[in-house]
Amino acid sequence: DVQLQAFGGGLVQPGGSLRLSCAASGFTFGRYDMGWFRQAPGKGPEWVSGINNGGETFHLESVKGRFTISRDNAKNTLYLQMNSLKPEDTAVYWCAVRTRTGAYRSQGTQVTVSS
Numbered sequence: 001d002v003q004l005q006a007f008g009g010g011l012v013q014p015g016g017s018l019r020l021s022c023a024a025s026g027f028t029f030g031r032y033d034m035g036w037f038r039q040a041p042g043k044g045p046e047w048v049s050g051i052n053n054g055g056e057t058f059h060l061e062s063v064k065g066r067f068t069i070s071r072d073n074a075k076n077t078l079y080l081q082m083n084s085l086k087p088e089d090t091a092v093y094w095c096a097v098r099t100r101t102g103a104y105r106s107q108g109t110q111v112t113v114s115s
Contacts, residue, residue: 022095
């Protein structure tokens with residue numbers, strides 16, 4: 001079974017950093033594009049960052065230069081390094097993948113940016 005487990009969220013002050021991780025199992029991790037999404041309070045879900053199976057990365061305009069998505073195929077793990085965090089980055093974050101058998105997502109991990 002495909003399983004994704006996200007962790008690493010927490011409370012951080014504006015300007016601080018967090019690194020989210022997403023541990024994957026049940027599929028050939030290195031073959032698939034992966035992504036991070038978030039949902040802020042009172043708003044709809046939003047794509048944040050993506051990385052394809054060749055390592056090419058893509059980011060939402062508002063996080064460019066602050067967030068970095070990466071992957072370690074040997075560890076079947078996806079990362080999101082978040083620097084210079086802002087209060088508007090407060091949201092529940094999750095990772096996701098679409099494989100040949102369907103679309104899957106992790107549970108959410110809460111990121112709160114507040115002083």
